[in-house]
Amino acid sequence: MVPLLFSTGVLLLGGFAALLSGKRRRWASAFGAGGAVLGCAAGLAPAVSAALGAPSQALRFAWPLPGASLSVGLDPISGFFLIPTLLLSALAAVYGIGYLRDSKKPAGPAWFHFNVLVASMMLVLLARNGILFLIAWETMALSSFFLVVFEDEKAAAREAGWVYLVATHLGGAFLLVMFVLLASSAGSYDFSSWERLPMSPAFAGLVFIFAVIGFGTKAGFLPLHVWLPEAHPAAPSHVSAVMSGVMIKTGIYGLVRFHAMLGSPPQSGPLFLAIGLTSGILGVLFALAQHDLKRLLAYHSVENIGIISLGLGLGMTGVTCGSPALAVLGFGGGLLHVMNHAIFKGLLFMGAGSIQHATGLREMDHLGGLLKRMPWTGSTFLVGAAAISGLPPLNGFVSEFLLYLGAFMSAVGARSPATAAPGLAALAGLALIGGLASACFAKAFGIVFLGEPRSSRAEQAHESGAAMLVPMALLAAACVLIGLLPWLVIGAMGPLLASVTHLPAAEVTPVLAEAAAILRWVAAAAGVLIAAVLMLAGVRRALLSGRRVETAVTWDCGYAFPTARMQYTASSFAQPLLAFFSPFLRTRERKAGLQGHFPGASSWASETGDTYRELIFEPLFGGCRRLLGRLRGLQEGRMQIYVLYVGLALVALLIWTLGAGQ
């Protein structure tokens, strides 16, 4: 426990030192990144040992704030979520040194907010008191808000920050109400007093709904995801990596923590499955429709949160219907996906940042041919793209495989169509999500890195420096490592799953042992695949050695003057899929030109806005604004009117006190 508090202290100290170093960019980076790396490294060992089942620890100090106490604790759940948080934050800090080097903005505040963000995420995971949790939650929201508006000279960044601020506070408001409800029932804000709190079904349902909305806004459940595609692209890329890789997972942490603490109503399994299916499928569809690489990645976070909640849904179903195997596989797959998504999404956002750093572009249709110019960024991005598509032998496949196993198991074990339907829906949904995700990342990697450059900036791209490449290479290595040694990872998740599901270790261990045995087979097949690839590559090399190997232009059907603009673009690649799913997407197309007998230049553009933002939130907030705008009549601006208001208020108060006195 103490090393973790020390680690938060180092983070904050580094942040303040960076803030005070003013215009000296090198000092700011050294203090900020140094503090972040040191702090994260110091916290990693206790986090890992807690996740592996070291005895839970807790510390409690009094705090004069009403209801609050400085109560922190470390158990397998906190430890497990801390691991990706600390690892990714440290790597993002190293990456940030390179990323911020050429920025014109002062680096001090950026590092201060970054370190505060990491420290507050740690505190969210450690807090064992409602007030402390909310304060850490709010600090996390505010520090990330300041990072989103880092480039505040851009109107898009300010707009994104505004959307994020509103969304996160609405979510926070639901959490506040939920905490007050729980505290009024338990008589204290300490989590220890909420443990297994006896609640009436209606009250439990209310608390549960507030938790889903409050935490779901942070996690990005559809339709509460609207802030994600705005905020993630606007932030600097190392911050996007942390926000998308680990910060949104604090929402998942909240749900898992409250599930472990309070249990969940019986309807929660199907509800989470429904949330997972909608977020997963629509998230990946919206991602397919994007032209901006970072926006595409942000929508993929919605998709992956969907996959994670499919896991939570399967796990809760397992707990409700008393099937330890389903509970362990569901929660195990979902939580492993939390870790995996942190790794590959961090990697992909860093890759997108590296591209933006090299070309100044995020529009996929202006990029192309970058693999030749940025071989390391390209190769690591390819690993991340294959991993997020759930392809073996990488880590994404392992967690999705566990979810498939759980879904098949619940379908096979079902005795009636009604009990089989959730598992089957999860199954078909996972298959569809997997296919669409690999389509989307074939598009992202293929259009950005392959073919010919579509603009001069892409043509002049250069590889990024070591500070940016080393973190990416480490994350790519982690993708491969978890993919090749999955049984070790799943075998180590016993204590975590026992404390999430409240099942005795004797019931969790056999399921995990069986899953580990299955994953050994998966890893063996992955080994065979790698061996087969190497062997065939050797055969191909041997066959071609000594033969004539020529280079020529791409086959162009006899057309003699191909240009880079004739290539398939991201928009054209996704068009058939988008046309098929158009009822969900509402893509707008603008055509111009090709009129009259001698048409001039023509143009075509497409844009897919966020349907939920346009159909739900904009009318809702517009309505609120109009309604509240009516109150403006009260604000005359003349002093006499305000004096009149004061007088009227005093008279009203007088009448009230007199009435109360009698």
Added chain:
Amino acid sequence: MIRALLPPAVGLAASPLLFAVINRTKAFFAGRRGPPLLQPYFDLWKLLQKGATYSRTTTWVFRAGPVVGLACSATALLLLPWGNLPALVAFPGDFVLFAYLLSVGRFFTVLAALDTGSSFEGMGASREVFFSALSEPALFLGLAAVAVRTRTLCLSEMVGAISPSAWAAEGPSLVLVCAALFAVLLAENARIPVDDPTTHLELTMIHEVMVLDHSGPDLAFIQWGAAVKLWLFGSLLVGLAVPVRTGDAWLDGAAFAAGMLAVAVLVGVVESCMARVRLVRVPVLILGAAALTVVALVLVVR
């Protein structure tokens, strides 16, 4: 061990024969004699002898595409059982790995196509990912129906449990699953009515247009990989449709071979009697297959 290695080895060696049988069937319908049965082998041999030409645009991804594609299909062979004979690699959920291995091959084929920067190949890649994203749920739901019926998650046990009595008890649902699997087979292997492997008009093709720029040994790997993929789906279909489980290796093997022959002839008959459907209609075909599997599931889950 030797016995278990036999099916993958036979699959690797005999899969090009399927193309020969399909071509012979089509020639029969057209009133021609058709190429000799060993023609696919002659083609592969010829290509393996050649040098190669690469586009200046391409990178190592283009060269990796055929290698990874064939390696994935070959690895997937290890997961497929032969009637009673379990696969070399058999574990609960092995068919998920089976499907995802094919996805890896497809992912790299698509990237190799995009690597050329050709709009034709981009077009093929775009269609390939679209149709495969739709056919994956159909495949999984079909296998789920069999899994629910046989109460196991292991492909070898699922196929091993198919017997004449299983067909007698669950005939309708198995027919539906087999029909859906056949449609998935046609879609995944780029056969008519989804794709026309013999057309020379790039604009209308899917799989063939993705590999326009490959030549020499690379093209041989691609064609062999395509043959193995057809073999994979064919043996999955035969495993469910031909319930001969006598325990006599020769008899079972003969039944399996006859089944594969029948599948190849059936593909040839479909290609001879049907036109390729318009591309916008292909999703309807695949979703139709998915609908069949859902009906099968409704029949099975009781």
